[in-house]
Amino acid sequence: MAEPDFVITLIGSKLAVPGNEFIYRGPAAECEKCKLKNICLNLDKNKKYRIVGLRNGMELDCLVHDTGVKAVEVVACPIIAVMESRKAFNGSRMTYEAPDCDKECVNFALCHPDGIASGEKYTICEVFSEEIGPCGKGLTLKKVELRP
Structure with missing residues (x-):
């Protein structure tokens, strides 16, 4: 890119x-x-x-x-975040909405990364293959790179 x-x-x-x-x-x-x-x-x-x-x-x-x-x-800067794997597709546009999750969750910082704003549109530039730890809400998560 x-x-x-x-x-x-x-x-x-x-x-x-x-x-x-x-x-x-x-x-x-x-x-x-x-x-x-x-x-x-x-x-x-x-x-x-x-x-x-x-x-x-x-x-x-x-x-x-x-x-x-x-x-x-x-x-x-590109932003590294996690999102539901069923929504994570390279090149797709999405509107970021901060998930409603527990601050003690091991993934909280990745689900709420610095420099991202709810309601803003981002392009998913890359979907990483690595597994993300357990989600407190039971979701399957993927790490992604987002660009405004």
């Missing part, structure tokens, strides 16, 4: 390293009065991103990051 197009955004200078992944949690209160907010706040809230490149070495002042910010190129 081809690498998706990147988005240019600003991130704290200490974090501006190719390969770093992060979840964009939305703006801080200090961002409202910043003249660069349209460049910084151009990502989707609660989605996971990976830095794939740096734009230039110039650091810009920031009210949130003590060492300023740098321009970076980011792409949305």
Whole structure:
């Protein structure tokens, strides 16, 4: 599958390293009065991103990051999750709905991965063959890679 197009955004200078992944949690209160907010706040809230490149070495002042910010190129990260095996088909589109399960379940983190949002559409890019541990609800689960 081809690498998706990147988005240019600003991130704290200490974090501006190719390969770093992060979840964009939305703006801080200090961002409202910043003249660069349209460049910084151009990502989707609660989605996971990976830095794939740096734009230039110039650091810009920031009210949130003590060492300023740098321009970076980011792409949305694929998300590894589990889902019912009867619904897991390579290339299919699905709307993610978080399952209603017990937080003590061994699969809870995979059923509720960081960077995924209920109601959002994803493409199943890969269905892994490995067996997933027991589901507290008795479901047969498959590990999948999802892309927005």
